[in-house]
Amino acid sequence: MDVTESIGGRSVSSLLVEIRSGKPLLRDEACELLRCNDDDLHELLASAREAKQRFKPNVVTYSPKVFIPLTNLCRDYCGYCTFRRDPGEPGAHTGAHTMTPDEVLEVARAGEKLGCTEALFSLGDKPELLFPEMRETLRRLGYKSTLHYLEAMCELVLRETALLPHPNPGLMSAEWISRLAAVSPSMGLMLETTNTSLLAPGAAHDNAPDKVPAKRLRTIEEAGKQNVPFTTGLLIGIGESLEDRIDTLLAIRQLHRRYGHIQEVIVQNFRAKPDIPMRDWPEPSRGEMLRMVAVARLLLPDVNLQAPPNLSSPYPELLDAGINDWGGISPLTPDFINPEKPWPHLEQLKLHTEAKGYILRRRLPIYPEFMPAVTARPGLLSQKVKASASQDGYSRRAA
Numbered sequence: 001m002d003v004t005e006s007i008g009g010r011s012v013s014s015l016l017v018e019i020r021s022g023k024p025l026l027r028d029e030a031c032e033l034l035r036c037n038d039d040d041l042h043e044l045l046a047s048a049r050e051a052k053q054r055f056k057p058n059v060v061t062y063s064p065k066v067f068i069p070l071t072n073l074c075r076d077y078c079g080y081c082t083f084r085r086d087p088g089e090p091g092a093h094t095g096a097h098t099m100t101p102d103e104v105l106e107v108a109r110a111g112e113k114l115g116c117t118e119a120l121f122s123l124g125d126k127p128e129l130l131f132p133e134m135r136e137t138l139r140r141l142g143y144k145s146t147l148h149y150l151e152a153m154c155e156l157v158l159r160e161t162a163l164l165p166h167p168n169p170g171l172m173s174a175e176w177i178s179r180l181a182a183v184s185p186s187m188g189l190m191l192e193t194t195n196t197s198l199l200a201p202g203a204a205h206d207n208a209p210d211k212v213p214a215k216r217l218r219t220i221e222e223a224g225k226q227n228v229p230f231t232t233g234l235l236i237g238i239g240e241s242l243e244d245r246i247d248t249l250l251a252i253r254q255l256h257r258r259y260g261h262i263q264e265v266i267v268q269n270f271r272a273k274p275d276i277p278m279r280d281w282p283e284p285s286r287g288e289m290l291r292m293v294a295v296a297r298l299l300l301p302d303v304n305l306q307a308p309p310n311l312s313s314p315y316p317e318l319l320d321a322g323i324n325d326w327g328g329i330s331p332l333t334p335d336f337i338n339p340e341k342p343w344p345h346l347e348q349l350k351l352h353t354e355a356k357g358y359i360l361r362r363r364l365p366i367y368p369e370f371m372p373a374v375t376a377r378p379g380l381l382s383q384k385v386k387a388s389a390s391q392d393g394y395s396r397r398a399a
């Protein structure tokens with residue numbers, strides 16, 4: 001095998017030595033690292049692990065959560081989505097459905113009993129703009145829009161349970177970020193990709209108006225202006241190039257450097273499913289995913305990095321590539337986004353994490369270093385966050 005592959009005249013190995021001693025990783029170098037051969041992969045992973053250890057020594061976290069799919073109606077038609085439904089469409093799992101407040105509370109309370117601390121609200125983007133059925137549902141419930149309903153449900157969960165809401169409602173205006181930040185300590189929106197050609201007919205984001213990269217960047221930037229702890233990330237394997245993947249991470253990094261609000265970056269791999277338009281697309285290989293996670297760690301050495309364990313097999317090797325978080329893991333609700341991929345059992349997760357030499361800790365939806373942004377403000381949200389947090393900002397409950 002070729003072990004003398006070179007980047008800008010030097011070998012991968014000598015580039016990694018420079019990166020380890022503090023040289024910033026440039027765009028073209030990052031692209032080349034994604035292409036590194038199997039002999040160099042070992043060293044790339046070791047460099048990523050070192051960076052992880054400098055950032056968060058010895059600890060790997062997860063957030064015990066319940067998944068609350070507030071509505072699976074959505075006005076977008078992403079080619080890889082198995083979550084969304086049209087009104088009246090029968091679903092493999094639940095069909096088209098908008099949860100009632102009683103259903104929301106029931107799930108949240110069941111999660112509370114099992115020790116969960118996060119209520120992850122996942123929902124389709126602005127379905128009422130496309131479907132009269134959703135407008136009617138909202139009218140019956142007494143709300144003007146899906147976001148008004150989401151705000152009320154976050155407030156309900158915050159008031160009635162010990163769970164902290166983390167909403168993922170799609171694009172948000174400055175006003176909506178501010179309103180939702182009053183009832184949830186953190187929120188999220190996957191940037192997914194900066195590649196606009198994926199909006200073209202037949203591509204992954206054809207007929208997905210909320211997936212215009214500039215609009216998503218604007219939402220993430222607005223959250224930064226308001227100092228709202230924010231989770232984002234990229235989706236790999238949906239038709240983008242390796243260069244696009246790096247550009248997506250660099251766009252996130254640029255916003256984080258300006259505002260300091262990106263609490264977590266998720267590297268998510270596309271998985272083919274029988275009931276999606278992209279059912280025949282190739283999935284990113286295991287080696288591609290490991291390279292991507294490792295390069296993300298080197299580009300974002302001081303940002304929490306997550307890759308979903310239920311989308312990789314064997315998942316413990318994601319730790320080899322420098323993640324420091326497993327994301328939200330539910331002891332109760334399935335992953336409605338990837339329902340055929342069960343989350344790992346928590347006991348297994350703990351064993352696998354410890355076998356790699358790390359301590360597994362439970363975190364809140366907001367990371368410890370972002371806690372002051374919320375607890376400085378008086379009110380119910382601040383009280384609830386303080387009540388859930390240990391002295392060092394993780395969850396009060398042991399793993």
Ligand code: SF4
Pocket residue numbers: 074075076077078081082083084123124125170208210
């Ligand atoms: S991925 Fe999100 S925005 Fe796209 S169709 Fe599914 S629910 Fe809608």
